[in-house]
């Protein structure tokens with residue numbers, strides 16, 4: 001913290017402030033209204049690496065991938081108008097998935113605001129519903145404080161994206177620069193106080209329960225509460241399931257890990273949601289993809305909800321006891337009140353359902369005997385090569401659901417996917433960001449042939465930066481997930497889901513990326529081995545049986561206990 | 567659960583973007599804003615939104631939760647009519663000749679406890695403060711004579727119990 005000031009221009013203040021916040025990496029795309037900041041980035045390039053993506057959407061998804069694996073704030077930059085609007089999908093994605101981001105957009109000079117000037121867009125209004133906070137800065141002097149506040153808000157409490165829109169004159173004008181980190185905003189309480197009585201009430205319910213069931217979400221990861229979660233479940237012996245975004249908070253092979261809940265979750269966890277006597281939700285928000293119809297969701301059970309965000313309590317599911325606070329803190333507080341238990345008979349119910357699911361769904365997916373390749377067997381093959389230690393990025397569609405069902409995880413913050421928004425095109429740029437956020441780790445991205453073509457221009461970013469991501473395109477020549485719904489609910493009318501694809505191998509090779517295509521099962525293991533062994537980026541395309549489906553499935557509007565195996 | 571009119575009071579920092587953010591929260595849930603008023607509050611630099619809307623109690627609780635989530639919102643409350651003292655003000659612009667030609671108008675004004683704000687050769691302006699039903703009743707009485715312009719403010723209200731904002735601010 002420096003108290004003496006220096007006379008510099010706003011654009012330099014932006015870069016210096018980013019450095020003060022520990023941001024030495026930013027993703028972005030230049031343009032007229034943000035050129036002064038880019039000029040400073042040029043001067044500071046030995047301290048702050050700027051990654052030029054091929055589209056602003058690529059920049060923000062990369063920043064998201066970076067933030068998700070590193071736990072740091074992702075930073076991205078874009079120019080005014082189309083640059084700013086191209087960020088919007090990623091901002092909405094980060095908002096619904098609680099990813100900390102600071103987005104900086106250039107804006108036309110303040111005297112032009114409201115005149116429909118060239119590339120003027122009211123990005124503050126556009127982004128308001130999908131940002132945790134946003135602000136337009138029109139005076140150079142206000143820049144350092146705005147950036148300090150932005151970082152504080154983005155990462156504190158329930159994280160989220162913030163946007164700072166800086167007019168060109170504010171970037172060019174001089175200010176007396178001094179940087180002071182933000183330590184509080186008087187109208188904002190990031191972590192609400194925990195009521196210890198509620199902790200005790202929750203413990204009493206847990207100790208009395210015969211069939212308790214834990215469902216944990218990303219709140220555990222965001223709150224860095226993995227160890228506390230483990231302590232709770234190991235002491236209480238409670239079977240625990242994850243939401244898509246909670247995945248990797250608990251290792252896949254943990255004996256108390258019973259699988260995933262939700263639309264394509266595991267059979268037992270869905271069925272038994274409607275048989276438990278106590279549902280303990282931790283850092284999750286009862287999304288409709290998790291609950292199915294609320295009318296018949298866990299009605300027999302008492303509900304405990306641990307969350308940092310008071311607005312989540314009773315939003316979708318009425319709770320009996322709400323424990324507000326950071327999961328790291330609230331879980332640590334509850335453990336001493338919990339009795340040791342095993343719940344063996346109850347566990348056996350999960351095991352019985354698991355057997356049924358293994359037979360009907362899992363074994364045929366992972367060790368298929370039919371001719372066509374399955375997505376599950378590809379993922380299984382990668383598991384074998386990585387031992388579950390890789391960061392796994394997935395796009396949106398069938399392959400995403402196969403990925404979250406079948407990818408193995410040993411380490412937290414390793415599952416990067418667009419959960420709440422379901423943004424196709426997310427994975428490739430997010431994988432680039434993830435690799436930069438965890439350079440020492442293997443990063444594998446599973447992407448459908450549809451979603452791949454939404455952001456495959458980011459191969460250019462890989463070419464330019466050398467980011468060693470492993471890209472696996474699971475090609476079923478369909479917009480598979482939509483096709484599955486058409487098959488199940490629209491009498492196989494495959495409206496606009498058939499894909500005529502380009503030669504993906506040539507495309508990868510055009511970007512100087514080693515590429516292999518697998519069509520036959522016998523070539524899979526070797527190709528996966530070569531991909532994982534590669535020190536550089538690698539592109540693997542696997543031709544998948546065209547009309548394979550993801551099961552189990554809770555159809556929209558159905559009850560979780562009506563989960564279908566076929 | 568039944569819908570009823572709630573008065574939502576929101577104490578905020580002064581940020582021009584907040585009106586937009588708060589309005590979006592209603593819009594997203596298809597809740598019609600019946601009236602909206604923004605003014606200063608009893609605390610320096612703290613603004614106060616007073617918003618009226620019909621909804622269920624479950625809905626208003628969630629809505630207030632979402633409003634409070636906004637970074638620059640200090641605190642939001644919701645009240646039913648019996649928990650607050652509230653008023654609206656209406657202005658009625660009427661042609662001046664009526665004041666002299668139609669004697670009944672003078673009686674209407676007198677009986678309704680409205681006051682005359684201004685009179686000039688062309689028009690005069692009546693102001694009436696009170697409940698919606700009262701400003702509405704006066705409207706109905708004046709309408710047959712011809713109202714040149716009519717306007718009514720949003721509801722403003724104070725709660726019967728304390729809202730403890732200053733204390734909240736100290737704690738934050």
Ligand SMILES: Cc1ncc(C[n+]2csc(CCOP(=O)(O)OP(=O)(O)O)c2C)c(N)n1
Pocket residue numbers: 395396397398399400422423424425447448449450451452474476478479480481482
């Ligand atoms: C940007 C965007 N547009 C549309 C959708 C709707 N959608 C969800 S899954 C899907 C199909 C994805 O197809 P593909 O990428 O080939 O993956 P697959 O399901 O075949 O694994 C579509 C179109 C979406 N999620 N995101």
